[in-house]
Amino acid sequence: MNDATDAGLDLSSCAREPIHTPGAIQPYGVLLVVDPLTMQVQERAITQAQVLEYFGDPLDQHLDGVLGGALAPYRRHLDLLAPGSSVFLGSVQLGRFGRHHVLAHRSDTHFLVELEEPVEGEPGSLEDLYPQIRRFMGEIETVSDIATLCEIGARHVRALANFDRTMIYQFDKDWNGAVVAEDRNDRLPSYMDLRFPESDIPAQARELYRRNRVRLIADSDYQAVPLLRSAAHADAAPTDLSLAVLRSVSPVHLQYMRNMGTGASMSVSLVSEGRLWGLVPCHNQQPRRVPYHVRTACEFIGQILSLQIALKERAMVVEERISRRAIQVRLLGRMAGDEDFMAALGRDEKSLLDLTGAAGAAIIHRGQCVLLGQTPGQTQVNALVDWLTREHAGEDVFQTDSLPASWAEAGAFADVASGLMAISISQLHDSFVLWFRPEVMRTVRWGGEPRKAVVDGTLSPRLSFEAWKETVRQQSTPWQDVDRDAALELRTAIVDIVLRKAEEMAELNEQLLRSNKELEAFSYSVSHDLRAPFRHIVGYSELLGSSAADKLTDTEKRFLATIVESAKSAGTLVDDLLSFSQMGRSSMGLVNVDVGALVEDVRQNLVMETEGRTIQWNIAPLPRVEADSSMLRLVWQNLLGNAIKFTRDSAEPTIEVGAERGDNEHIFFVKDNGCGFDMRYVDKLFGVFQRLHHADEFEGTGIGLANVHRIVSRHGGRTWAEGELGKGATLYFTIPYSQRGTA
Known part of the structure; x- marks a missing residue:
């Protein structure tokens, strides 16, 4: 400094x-900087002076000959290194100085060869x-x-x-x-x-x-060990040691x-x-x-x-975006069917607020102002619009979680509007949709006062790391990317669909395409990021087991087998997750489905999963419904499969399937006398990766009921469950009556 x-x-x-070019190493080994063309050592840092006395100075020497030729066997590996990559070459005996670990790195200009002293x-x-x-x-x-x-x-x-x-x-x-x-x-x-x-x-x-x-x-x-260079390279730029x-x-x-x-x-x-x-x-x-x-x-x-x-x-993020898209579709449906889009938005206050996670909103258009939820007064909102027009003209969206810091007058209503998200919805008028978030006063605990100190006129790290509290006021919870994107998409809808009344369905289709692309990208990323590592774990573990079989003890072989089994299990989890993500974008084909026949067919297909147990099935007459038959089949496969699985330890397993008529929907249920669950955790039951039993007790990935919830939701239905530990569980779902009025 x-x-x-x-x-x-x-x-x-x-x-x-210049922390990447320190010109020195920590005192635990040897670093050689090698020219990739001539393979000559241009710089070296050696912790023990006795190494120099024993082997001689490696500067300007070919890598194969330095340190008693210890590195010559690894020369071929260096040529395979790509810039920015590293490799562990193994361990070498460095004369009377013992074995050292050898690592090699390839920077943009040099090979860096490190010999690290072992730890006892x-x-x-x-x-x-x-x-x-x-x-x-x-x-x-x-x-x-x-x-x-x-x-x-x-x-x-x-x-x-x-x-x-x-x-x-x-x-x-x-x-x-x-x-x-x-x-x-x-x-x-x-x-x-x-x-x-x-x-x-x-x-x-x-x-x-x-x-x-x-x-x-x-x-x-x-005490750092300096990196010394040969006279021929004395004027070269400092060597980048980022990878060392x-x-x-x-x-x-x-x-x-x-x-x-x-x-x-x-x-x-x-x-x-x-x-x-x-x-x-x-x-x-x-x-x-x-x-x-x-x-x-x-x-x-x-x-x-x-x-x-x-x-x-x-x-x-993907689930949240899908949720916001569903809200937006509802808002677009209201606006598309109403000439007065302000009135249409105002009639669905909850959806407009949920779109960005706000507590209040204001719609300003052609001199009119509609306030929804927790907002500043109309006079204050009009003053805010004047400030936005003056200071942020031309911006499609403006957001802040500390409005008083940008506009001092906002301090007067910080309690309801410390956070602001604003979209401009007209190029001709001062028209905006504003969302507000209230002040969230909180205490931030810093690890010491977050400022560096001056010691003897020199900047120094702070001396204390005791908790140092700072009270933060006039700030809301931060806006997230999903909030901003939802606001921008609504702006596009208002400008391009409602105000101009042009290409209504084209814009809606574009929103759906974006959602599908996000899900496709998500599926690809999961398969790319997770499948390959788990395949590598399985592959290399099996290679290790086969190549070193005669050297491994039974315990070590069991360790390897467990690694392979765990990695394969993780691969199954990835496959189930892909199925879950694809379920949200599959198109639905509604047909008249005989649920009774469907349940019987699913039950017959699950016979192998009963493992020879005798199960008492009580299946009541079930109604016909308007639904996607393949999706509904997956619902019943998951529910009946779960009932079979969780009655595994029951002395007299019984599974009951029935239906009731609601005011606007069919109510189906699957009841069993299996292990049940604690109702304190019922809210987790239909979530992704949520399991209420350990994997050692009952197999599964925690995605089946999430798929049930997603399918039923797409049909406009509901899911819930009741249970008691040791006394079984009942899972419910509903399918609305047909739009044509038939039940």
Whole structure:
């Protein structure tokens, strides 16, 4: 860092520090910088001076001849390295200095060859750590939410690396970070739920984390070993060490660690769809080196955790977008059939508010103002429109979660309108649809006051990481991309469909096509991102089992078999998820269906699943309905299949199927005397990945009832359930009566 006076202090100087070209390494091995054309060593950093005395200086020497020729057998592997990639070459005996792990990296200009000193007592191979990895994979199989995923990830990484504290650290849209999960002992304090400012990990540091997924600092007081170069390359640009494991780190970061009371740290990057989602920071009070194979196992867990987080986030976004599309279709239907679109929107207040998750809305068009829900007064709304017209003319959408920060006058009604989403709906008039969100006053707990300190005129990391509370006022909950997209799509509908009355159906079809494309992209991404890794796990595990069969103990073979079984199970889960996503975009063909005949046919097809048990079936006469027959068949397959499965342990299994007539719908039910469920968790029953029983007890992926819910919803029906542990369950669904009035 550069010296600076208080008056001229540049808070961005940390972000400009050349951390990717430190010109030094941490003192735990050897780094050689090799010219890819001549294979001559141009730079070297060697921790032990005795290595130089024993082997001679490698500068300007061919790689095959340095260090007693130890690297010659690996020369062919370097030619296969693509720029930006790395490879573990194995271990070599470095004379009397013992075995060293060898890693190679290919930057845009050089090969980087690292020889890392081993750690006493380290595992001999990654296979030694498979039981722990397998336990992690087993625990996340049935997890439905990201918070629990993070808790499991923090616990297992700490168990592998044996640090005093391991956290999951998530970035927000402004790159501030928050600790969302933690596992620790009493040596270091808890940072759970604390926030840290963007300046703690500036942009170039985040890019390094994205490119190099594991970074270890074994001792915050280490003495860096300089990277020396030959005279012939003295004037060359500093070498980029971004990919190097031994790369030295910024003195400011080391001071930051010491201020935190940590003697060692390791970070595993969580990268979701190419973007740095967060980190798994590990801290130890005392210096600690983590062996290569343990770091690799932690990186593997980080990759699986990243994939699972991406999958769950993507599924939530897609489901939310589909939900918003359904709301929009309702609004479009009202507007398309009414010349007065303001009146049409006003008659469905709930849908208009739900479209963006707002508490209030205002429609302003040709001097008229319609207020819905919790809003400022009409005079205040008109003043807001004047400000939008003046300051944000030409913008299709304007959004903020802190309106008073942009327009001081809004402070007078911040309690109902701290958040604003506004769309312009006319190029000729000052016409807008506005959505409001109220103030959510909250206390943010920062990990220390989020400002760096000046020590002796020099910028320094802050000295305290005690919880520092900041009260945030005049802010609403933030708007999400799905809110903005829904508002923009409504704007398009108003301008292009209602106001101009042109191509009504074309625009509606475009919305449906977009929804289908999103689902197709989702399906492809799932198959691409998840299927391949699980195939690799199965393939490589089976290869390991076959190639090393005579060397493996029965216990090790059982470990491998469990890995293969778990990966295949995960592949089945992916297939079920694809089926679920495709169900939402399949076209429906309504026909008159004999439900009684359909149920009997499904029951006969499920005979094999009874496993020879005698089941008492009580099937009442069932009515005919207007429905998509193939979709309705899938509903009955799931419901009857569940009843068969969950009566497996019943002494006298009984399954009852019946129907009742409601005011506007047929009510069907499937009742069994099986294991039942706790009604406290009934709200989870029809959700994706939701399971109320452990996979060891009853097989399944947790998607079947989600499919039932989706199919019934598409028919305009409802689903619900009743049950009691040990006494069975009853699952209900409805199908509305025919539009033609026949029941």
